[in-house]
Amino acid sequence: MIMANNSNKNKCNVPHLRFPEFTEEWKKIRLDSFTERVMRKNKNNLSKLPLTISAQYGLVDQITFFNKVVASTDMSNYYLLKKGEFAYNKSYSSDYPWGAIKRLDNYEQGALSSLYICFAPKDNVETDFILQYFESPKWHKGVSEIAVEGARNHGLLNISVQDFFHTHHYMPKDKKEQAKIAKLLMFLDERIATQNKIIEDLKKLKSAIIEKLYSDIKGREYSYRQIFEIVNERNKQLEYLNILSASQEKGMVNREDLNLDIQFERSNINTYKIVKEGDYVIHLRSFQGGFAFSDKHGVCSPAYTILRPNDLLEFRYLSYYFTSQRFIKSLIVVTYGIRDGRSINVEEWLDMKTIIPSKERQHHIVETIRNIENKIENEEKYASCLSNQKQYLLHHLFI
Incomplete structure (x- = not known):
């Protein structure tokens, strides 16, 4: 495939990118x-x-x-x-x-x-x-x-x-050119579909590994109250200007990355709660496992509950457990309301018990899951490259 030569004014109705064997105007x-x-x-x-x-x-x-x-x-x-x-x-x-x-x-x-x-x-x-x-x-x-x-x-x-x-x-006047363009793009569609399936299967594998690793934990039993402190530190000095939002899959993310308009929030950002790296945030869909881990500093809505772990926990250790079906099912006894209006009673949840293994075991679990997460991230980057390539071709192969 070569770039079409558009220097000839008498031959302007041709795409920017074209197979070399076709020269006739469209x-x-x-x-x-x-x-x-x-x-x-x-x-x-x-x-x-x-x-x-x-x-x-x-x-x-x-x-x-x-x-x-x-x-x-x-x-x-x-x-x-x-x-x-x-x-x-x-x-x-x-x-x-x-x-x-x-x-x-x-x-x-x-x-x-x-x-x-x-x-x-x-x-x-x-x-x-x-x-x-x-x-x-x-x-x-x-x-x-x-x-x-x-x-x-x-x-x-x-x-x-x-x-x-x-x-x-x-x-194109020539159906052969039509067919060749279509074949290239259809092939790319198939590769994108395959790549998306790879990512989907890896995510399923990750979920299965999480369920397995957290199903047979040996260690000491603690209440969540013994592990976490509820913090209500406000952004009074405007120390942070980046607003974080809770995501079911990615944890706490910068709201700007979600392409949401946040201008209206700037006037009262001093009332927002400070979130620090390593904190866990209970958000509005907590009954669905809405305990989002934060690997960054920022501020979030005052409606969220901020949990700061003590040194019993390895960094990120409970972030995976909080996404497991095992944990989500355990929330039933502290969940109230109906449908999307449901929420958990945080005080009751803090009194629930969980088993915490040694720091070495926690580290092993985190590293195991992080390895597959890195694999997923790499495959997602490749999927993004394929999608960008498709968009480039769609833009340049047609008039």
């Missing part, structure tokens, strides 16, 4: 030139599979996706979508500012609300090519011609079906 055509609208109705509820569009996972079975039983509905007025056909969701988000287009790949057919725009590719285009094209930022150019900020209403883009199919797009 053509500008309307969406209805290479797709046709699908409006077949799901008569007599021929398909009983209700579909929904997920920006991340594509066209999926909404019963499985939402993990709940969907009430029996007459879907005879829904569209009957078949494998290989596409659907456009006009709902916008930061990742899909002009809505998401997805292809039905995992089922032979399904029923989709007629609120969506459905279409099928014609024979003059490689379906995998347009699948990738609709993931690229380039297709926004065509849609943005007919959609403006003021047209947005209740999270939907105000785009008519006719205008949608009249949008203009560039694509």
Whole structure:
């Protein structure tokens, strides 16, 4: 693959990045030139599979996706979508500012609300090519011609079906070039999926190791009150300006890393509680194992409870135990309320007992788990590189 030579003004309709054997200019055509609208109705509820569009996972079975039983509905007025056909969701988000287009790949057919725009590719285009094209930022150019900020209403883009199919797009005249571009990007998709599976399996392994290591602990029994001190040190001198937030997976993290707007909190940051390296923070979802470990200094919401361990504990030792199912189940006896309103009674929890092994054994457990965490972090970095590579290609392989 080489960079396209765009110095020739008579040959401007070519992508920035291109396979060297293709030199012909791309053509500008309307969406209805290479797709046709699908409006077949799901008569007599021929398909009983209700579909929904997920920006991340594509066209999926909404019963499985939402993990709940969907009430029996007459879907005879829904569209009957078949494998290989596409659907456009006009709902916008930061990742899909002009809505998401997805292809039905995992089922032979399904029923989709007629609120969506459905279409099928014609024979003059490689379906995998347009699948990738609709993931690229380039297709926004065509849609943005007919959609403006003021047209947005209740999270939907105000785009008519006719205008949608009249949008203009560039694509290679040669289907071989379409196929080659699609093959490259599909291969990268497969590698990204494999990498994500590696990470998922490593996380499952980590959880299994945690459950095993903390299931057969030998040592001395202590109450949590003998291990922790509740501290309420306030940030009165504005010693810290970085606000920490509790994360189920990462412990205490800088709120800025979560891309949340924290400007409104600056005026009362002096009332926030100081969190020091090695502290544990009980946050609002404590009944789900919300005991977040902090490996950094900062401040957090006054609503959180800060626990500072004494020298009975090795650094980070209980952080893994607090994420285990064994520990979460133990919280039932000190948990009150219903659903997401539940919280634990901290004073009662402090009187609960736990076994603490020797410092040497604690260190061994921490190092064992840290090793697999480092492996996960390295695999996540590689996954990020693959994702960045995909985004780069999506940006430069299309016009």
